[in-house]
Amino acid sequence: RSVQSAVSRTSSHLTRRGYATEPVPERKVAILGAAGGIGQPLSLLMKLNPLVSTLSLYDIAGTPGVAADVSHINSRSEVTGYAGEEELGKALEGADVVIIPAGVPRKPGMTRDDLFNINAGIVKSLATAISKYCPHALVNMISNPVNSTVPIAAEVFKKAGTYDEKRLFGVTTLDVVRAKTFYAGKAKVPVAEVNVPVVGGHAGVTILPLFSQATPQANLDDDVIKALTTRTQDGGTEVVTAKAGKGSATLSMAYAGAIFADACLKGLNGVPDVIECSYVQSNLISELPFFASKVRIGKNGVEEILGLGSLSDFEQQGLENLKAELKSSIEKGIKFASQ
Numbered sequence: 001r002s003v004q005s006a007v008s009r010t011s012s013h014l015t016r017r018g019y020a021t022e023p024v025p026e027r028k029v030a031i032l033g034a035a036g037g038i039g040q041p042l043s044l045l046m047k048l049n050p051l052v053s054t055l056s057l058y059d060i061a062g063t064p065g066v067a068a069d070v071s072h073i074n075s076r077s078e079v080t081g082y083a084g085e086e087e088l089g090k091a092l093e094g095a096d097v098v099i100i101p102a103g104v105p106r107k108p109g110m111t112r113d114d115l116f117n118i119n120a121g122i123v124k125s126l127a128t129a130i131s132k133y134c135p136h137a138l139v140n141m142i143s144n145p146v147n148s149t150v151p152i153a154a155e156v157f158k159k160a161g162t163y164d165e166k167r168l169f170g171v172t173t174l175d176v177v178r179a180k181t182f183y184a185g186k187a188k189v190p191v192a193e194v195n196v197p198v199v200g201g202h203a204g205v206t207i208l209p210l211f212s213q214a215t216p217q218a219n220l221d222d223d224v225i226k227a228l229t230t231r232t233q234d235g236g237t238e239v240v241t242a243k244a245g246k247g248s249a250t251l252s253m254a255y256a257g258a259i260f261a262d263a264c265l266k267g268l269n270g271v272p273d274v275i276e277c278s279y280v281q282s283n284l285i286s287e288l289p290f291f292a293s294k295v296r297i298g299k300n301g302v303e304e305i306l307g308l309g310s311l312s313d314f315e316q317q318g319l320e321n322l323k324a325e326l327k328s329s330i331e332k333g334i335k336f337a338s339q
């Protein structure tokens with residue numbers, strides 16, 4: 001009888017992964033901005049992720065409703081909604097991964113940098129809370145302009161004495177998702193098999209898809225590669241224009257954010273060879289302090305920054321062209337955070 005109760009105690013505490021005998025660790029994921037356009041579908045997707053044991057949904061308002069709704073889904077995680085600044089500490093305590101889609105989205109005619117004045121302050125205050133309540137969490141920054149919000153968070157963490165560059169990620173997965181989709185359409189290859197690295201940053205020309213490294217390989221003409229590059233760089237604007245004042249990408253972003261958070265959870269759990277593109281502190285690729293490239297994610301966050309590989313002349317030119325804008329966005333973020 002005692003053996004039986006020990007077994008049932010164990011299986012009630014541990015969820016098992018398929019036929020594997022290894023238990024899946026307990027992992028808390030917090031989403032800040034969870035009641036928003038990205039936040040709601042992202043909450044749904046993270047609720048479906050069996051690697052999550054606690055899902056913490058925070059926003060300035062509206063999260064109790066989102067949490068009640070999502071919590072009825074019969075998947076592993078326990079869901080709690082937290083609303084208002086006074087509940088932010090509880091939302092963050094013990095988090096392994098914090099995903100931040102908080103802040104205003106673009107309207108037609110705006111650049112991502114036009115969001116800086118509002119979103120920089122939001123990110124600064126959320127990063128301050130992270131440094132206090134869960135300084136070891138892996139932070140997935142979605143809020144725009146990502147090229148500046150990641151440096152802002154880094155500065156806030158430095159000031160608080162909690163900065164670990166391995167644990168801060170700008171989420172650029174949507175650029176990869178778009179590059180894969182657009183490439184598959186032109187190359188006439190199954191989209192599920194496509195891989196395309198996207199490097200640089202997350203705004204306009206700073207988004208640099210490396211179609212010369214795309215797999216499966218296809219012999220696309222130079223003008224097709226150029227058009228694919230421009231479409232990937234303008235993918236966000238394509239959605240903003242189509243939504244005509246009702247915001248920017250939310251559903252595809254939630255999908256991309258869920259993929260990236262899943263990679264972080266797998267890395268934390270010790271799954272080998274977890275590789276995604278991300279905008280991170282990096283001095284390997286260029287003279288700029290932050291750069292997006294392929295990174296290996298492991299138990300401590302960024303385990304390895306992978307090089308760019310060989311570039312076509314067109315990509316080499318794109319790399320040179322993006323540096324000035326990326327540099328000024330990074331400097332703008334650092335200056336803001338140090339004020």
Ligand code: NAD
Nearest residue numbers: 033035036037038059101102103104105142143144174253
């Ligand atoms: P949204 O307006 O629909 O939702 C934003 C949410 O953030 C709202 O629910 C709002 O209440 C909340 N919020 C505002 N201040 C907050 C605070 N201090 N703490 C917690 N929550 C707060 O916007 P959205 O469409 O979900 O977009 C959110 C952000 O994501 C925007 O900045 C957008 O530009 C960015 N974005 C980034 C990518 C990317 O690829 N990295 C893609 C799409 C959108």
Ligand code: LMR
Nearest residue numbers: 106144235236237248249
């Ligand atoms: C995107 O790429 O869709 C996001 O950065 C949102 C935007 O403003 O384009």
